[in-house]
Structure formats: structure tokens, C-alpha cells
Amino acid sequence: MKILFVSSGDELCRALIARHILHQLDEKLEIFVAATEPVIEIPSSQFVAMKALGFDIDSEHCSNLTELSGVSFDFLITISHGLHSLLKKNPLHFSHKLHMEFQEISSTQELQKDEFDCLTRLSDEMRDELAYFYHHYVEENKNTFV
16 A cells, blocks of 8 residues: 655655654555655754654655656645645645644744654654554555555
8 A cells, every 4th residue: 555645845754754653553554755845854953853752754755746746646645734736736646635634843932942842742643643544544445455
């Protein structure tokens, strides 16, 4: 089963966390991450915090949308708002499209206060949502997807 997470460049960290969480649930899944903008470097403070939480958030696992135009996906999952028009410009092949909304972590003031706690809350929320997605969509439909 092929799953693509799409985010804007400034929310790339969330897409990489999502990829890591789903791989923990099922290593057989083919999970891709794509950014709508050129990949920007993950801020070092977020990188350090996510490594401390046990996430592999290497941005090398990220593609640009145009690189995936010929690939067919079972699920396209958007994580950022405002991607509808960009997806029209970069048509992708997919069977199902979902949008997952997670708490904002872009508030500089909040990150400076306690980035580790903020990212811990975010990753906990993402684990819950992705576990639901996995158990109710992926596991129940494994035989229907190629």
C-alpha cells in the first residue's frame, strides 16, 4: 500500500513525523512525503527535539510534488491548509484523499517557551489520529489495495 503525505515546506516536520509513526505501525507500508515548496531545512531546535522524542525526521525522505507525478497512491493525505489549488497544478494519481489537521506548532513564542513539550503534544495527537487511520482504513482494507 502506498501512502503520500503532502505538506507545505514550513510544515514538513509534521509530515515526516507522520511517516515515522505509520512506519512504526507497519513497516510494509510504502510511505512518501512531499512538500509543495522547495524543501527548507528543518529548524535545528525542532530537529533536536524530534530526535530526542525518537523520530527519524531526515528531510532526505522528502520529495517535491513534481517528482511524484507518475506514481499512483492508495492514499493522499494532506497535512497543511491551502493545498487544493497546488494539487490541481501538480496532478497526482490516488484512490483516496484525506486531510488531517494537527495543532499548529509554528508559533515562535510557543516554541521558544518549551519546544520539547509543544512537539510532545503534537506527536501524541498525531499518534492517536494515525493509529485510528491505520486501524480503520489501512488494516481493514489491506486486501483491496494493490
